[in-house]
Amino acid sequence: MSIGESIEEQAKEFATRYKAVYTQLGRVIVGHTDILHGILTCLFVGGHCLLEGVPGLGKTLLVRTLAETLDLNFSRIQFTPDLMPADILGTNMVVETPEGGRIFEFQKGPIFTQICLADEINRATPKTQSAMLETMQEQKVSIAGKVFPMAPPFFVMATQNPLEQEGTYPLPEAQLDRFFFKLVVGYSNREELAEIIDRTTRGVTIEPDKVMDGIEIVKWQQLIRQVIVAPHVQDYIVRLTLATHPEGPFATESTNKYLRWGSSPRGAQTVTLAAKVRALLGGRYNVSFEDVRRVFLPAMRHRVILNFEAEAESIDPDRVLVDILKKVSEKE
Numbered sequence: 001m002s003i004g005e006s007i008e009e010q011a012k013e014f015a016t017r018y019k020a021v022y023t024q025l026g027r028v029i030v031g032h033t034d035i036l037h038g039i040l041t042c043l044f045v046g047g048h049c050l051l052e053g054v055p056g057l058g059k060t061l062l063v064r065t066l067a068e069t070l071d072l073n074f075s076r077i078q079f080t081p082d083l084m085p086a087d088i089l090g091t092n093m094v095v096e097t098p099e100g101g102r103i104f105e106f107q108k109g110p111i112f113t114q115i116c117l118a119d120e121i122n123r124a125t126p127k128t129q130s131a132m133l134e135t136m137q138e139q140k141v142s143i144a145g146k147v148f149p150m151a152p153p154f155f156v157m158a159t160q161n162p163l164e165q166e167g168t169y170p171l172p173e174a175q176l177d178r179f180f181f182k183l184v185v186g187y188s189n190r191e192e193l194a195e196i197i198d199r200t201t202r203g204v205t206i207e208p209d210k211v212m213d214g215i216e217i218v219k220w221q222q223l224i225r226q227v228i229v230a231p232h233v234q235d236y237i238v239r240l241t242l243a244t245h246p247e248g249p250f251a252t253e254s255t256n257k258y259l260r261w262g263s264s265p266r267g268a269q270t271v272t273l274a275a276k277v278r279a280l281l282g283g284r285y286n287v288s289f290e291d292v293r294r295v296f297l298p299a300m301r302h303r304v305i306l307n308f309e310a311e312a313e314s315i316d317p318d319r320v321l322v323d324i325l326k327k328v329s330e331k332e
Helices: 003-028 034-047 057-070 087-088 127-136 188-200 214-224 232-241 253-258 267-279 289-300 308-312 317-327
Strands: 047-051 075-078 088-097 104-109 117-118 139-142 145-150 157-160 180-185 259-261
Touching: 003 034, 003 057, 003 214, 034 047, 034 057, 034 157, 034 180, 034 214, 034 267, 057 075, 057 117, 057 317, 087 088, 087 127, 087 259, 088 145, 088 308, 104 145, 127 139, 180 289, 214 267, 232 289, 253 259, 253 308, 253 317, 267 289, 289 317
Parallel strands: 047 157, 047 180, 075 117, 117 157
Antiparallel strands: 088 104, 139 145
C-alpha cells in the first residue's frame, strides 16, 4: 500500500469510527446535531467545550452519555459560589502509615478524570474558575511543589446558564479564549420534543454501547494534526481572523461598527484544527474553504467582544461573524 493510499484509508477509518460514536450518542440524545458534532470535534482535537443554554436541555445527559460511549472515566462538578479550588483539584491530607507515623498524602479531586462536566461554571468565584481553567490549559495540577499530570484524553465540557445572572461571575474574555468551541444549545422543535417525551416517560432506559477507548482517541488526535492545509486555504483563515479586528486592514463595516476587540491567534488555530476534522469526515486529507466556513462561528463567537453600540442594538456575535463570512472572499 502506498503512502497516499494509507492516508486515504486512515481518513476513511476515522470517519467510520467517528460515526460510530455519533450514532451511539443519537440513541440517547434527540436532535442537537450541530451540538453533537461540535462536542466530538472538541474531543478529537484535544480541546475543551463551553455550552450555553437554559436548564433542562439535556447538557448533563449528553456528557454522561459521551463518557459511557467512550469507555472513559467521568465526573461532574457542580459549581457554586462557596466552591473552593481544593474542592476541585484536591488537597494534602494527614494519613497514618502502617508503622504508626503520620504523613501528608495528596488526595486527588474530581478534576482527575478523563471527561469532566463543569456544571454552571459561571457560578463559582474567579479564584475557583482560574484553578479549573489553568488545569484545562496546562493538563496538570501543581500542589505543594509536586506536579500531577492528567491522564489523556482529558476533556472538559463546561456549561453556563444565560438566565439568572445575579450572583454569577461571568468568565473573563482571556479565560473564555481557552475553550475550543462555544456552543449555544437551543430548544427542541415539535418532532424532537415529541420524541423526547416518548423516550423519557415510558420507563425505557437506553444504554449506549461502548465503541471507543482513550487510546484510540489519542491516535485520532495525532492523525488530525497531519491533515494538510493548502497555503491559499490557510490565508483564507488568516484573513477571516484579521477581519474580526476593528479598524484593521481586513475589517468589515460590521466589525468596525459593533466589535471592540477581535480574535486572538488562538482563534485561527481553532478554526484550522476544527476544519481538519471536517475534512477527514468528508473522506479528504486536505482542508477546503467549506470546512473553514462550517466551523467559523463556534470557534469565534466567544473570542470577539462587542462594543456598547452592539449591546444597545441587541446585536449578537454570530451576526457580525456571518457578515464577515459573506464579505471576506476566498481569494484575495
